[in-house]
Amino acid sequence: MEIQTCQKKGYYHISFVDPQVVNCKNLQGNLEEIFKNLYKYLTIQHYKSLILFPYNFADHWILVVIFSDLSLAVVMDSLRRDPDQYKDMSDMLNKVWKKFVRKHSGNFSAELKWKKNFLCQRQAQGTNLCAYYVIENIHGLVCPQKTESDWEKEVYQMHDTLIPEERIQAIQEALSGFIVR
Numbered sequence: 001m002e003i004q005t006c007q008k009k010g011y012y013h014i015s016f017v018d019p020q021v022v023n024c025k026n027l028q029g030n031l032e033e034i035f036k037n038l039y040k041y042l043t044i045q046h047y048k049s050l051i052l053f054p055y056n057f058a059d060h061w062i063l064v065v066i067f068s069d070l071s072l073a074v075v076m077d078s079l080r081r082d083p084d085q086y087k088d089m090s091d092m093l094n095k096v097w098k099k100f101v102r103k104h105s106g107n108f109s110a111e112l113k114w115k116k117n118f119l120c121q122r123q124a125q126g127t128n129l130c131a132y133y134v135i136e137n138i139h140g141l142v143c144p145q146k147t148e149s150d151w152e153k154e155v156y157q158m159h160d161t162l163i164p165e166e167r168i169q170a171i172q173e174a175l176s177g178f179i180v181r
Helices: 002-009 024-029 031-045 083-103 130-142 148-157 165-180
Strands: 014-016 050-057 060-067 072-076 113-115
Touching (some): 002 014, 002 130, 014 031, 024 031, 024 050, 031 050, 060 130, 072 083
Parallel strands (some): 014 050
16 A cells, blocks of 8 residues: 555655565575565665565564665564564575675675664554554655654654554555555
8 A cells, every 4th residue: 555655656765575575484485586586676676765674474563674775674563572583584684685785886884784673653462453553654654744853753752652543443444445446
């Protein structure tokens, strides 16, 4: 849905890694193909300001935001899970990054830096709303009216807050409308 929003509104500074192509099930069974796909995504999209990578593991969604110009991957995890739980993905992305840096000129660091458990809204324990939190984070990043400092202030303000139930219902309605369209 946000991909279509970006295309319609001409937000060409944001790109996405397809979670249907790169997810924990595929990582366990098809490492070479995932490596090629991630390398292709990074090669094609490295000039974008943000590469948004929703990742699903163990029935939980996180959002990895890649800032290629900063050689930085920021993990937004509403449950603050142990980073070892998605280590297979971070290891794969690190390998892809090393190949990318060797083959592409630019001001890239040799190592991809990780900011894990980045300050984002906290999901209530015992709920299964992590996908809604990923969507809310993506929506906040796609929203062009905010400056970087506005976004930083908002992220720090929402550190330990939950998404209000009305906002989750609004996301559900938006997704329903998207599916109907």
